[in-house]
Amino acid sequence: MATLNGSPVGIADLQALALTNYGHFTTMVVEDGAVRGLALHLDRLVGDCRTVFGAELDPEWVRECVRREVRGFAGRCTARVTVFSPGLDLAAPEREASPCVLVTTRPAGGAGGPLRVQRLTYHRDAPAVKHVALFGQLRLRRAARLAGFDDVLFTGADGLVSEGCTWNVGFVDAAGTVVWPEADVLQGVTMRLLRSAHGRHVIAPVTDRLLRSMRAAFATNTAIGVRSVASVDDVVFRTDDPVVTALREAYAGVPLERLWAVSDK
Structure with missing residues (x-):
């Protein structure tokens, strides 16, 4: 399903997004009309719209667009909110932007089993923005999977770990402290919620030597x-670490924020 500015979307409406592919997005899981970290998702969209288009985005209008798309869904679904400007194209990207809100939905999946990942060198363009230019990331995810891994973990030219293809990575050291890589990465909503939800967290450069000293690792989005x-490559971690289990439980306990009042649903 898909709606553009709250109304059914047609093929012609998506031409600019398909051919120019300039915009930004966020993805949220909706559970019975509520979202974990909704305020952070809206803040991301507003901030990225200023960066990408130099325009203001009304967060209440975004909420309304999401409500119109997910109304009638029972249980859980994944909603992606993509912001793009149909008037911008390859020939005139400097035109004044008129951002539109595209909301698409799909069934929500599960977390899946433990990941086996391969380190490859890559640095995302404008890493602080969750933008739609995913070619480089997906090219390396494809390469990692063709090599027999589940996904890719990016490192910089300096060899420091940064982030996964579409997820943040964290580690647990021997003392049980959660270590997040110090690098230019997208500040994921799930990562931000976890930092305030459970335990002791530090941010540090993750070298190969430090990575090999960790007892556990995890992905978040x-x-x-x-x-x-x-x-990670030939480095094996325990997958039943109690700190990772506690993080998972802490995240599940983060209060959901409703898209609308119960009386309005």
């Missing part, structure tokens, strides 16, 4: 929550 990482 809205779709998977907290997912164990079984291995």
Whole structure:
């Protein structure tokens, strides 16, 4: 399903997005009309719209667009909110933007089993923005899967770990402290919620040596929550670590924020 500015979307409406592919997005899991970290998702969209288009985005209008798309869904679904401007194209990207809100939905999946990932060198363009230019990321995810891994973990030219293809990565050291990579990464909503929900967290440069000293690793994003990482290249981690289990439970306990009042649903 898909709606543009709250109304059914047609093929012609998506031409600019398909051919120019300039915009930004966020993805959220909707559970019976509520979202974990909704305020952070809306803040991301508003901030990225200023960065990408130099325009203001009304967060209440975004909420309304999501409500119109997910109304009638029972249980859980995944909603992606993509912001793009149909008037911008390859020939005139400097035109004044008129951002539109595209909301698409799909069934929500589970977290899945532990990941086996391969480190490959890559640095996302404008890493602080959750933008729609995914070619580089998906090219390396494809390469990792063709090599027999489940996904890819990015490192910079300096060898420091940064983030996964579409997820943040965290580690647990020997003392049980959660270590997040110090790098230019997208500040994921799930990661931000976890930092305030459970335990002791530090941010540090993750070298190969530090990575090999860790007892556990995990991936986080809205779709998977907290997912164990079984291995990075030849480095094997325990997948039943109590800290990762506690993080998963803490995330599940984060209060849901309603898209609308119960009386309005």
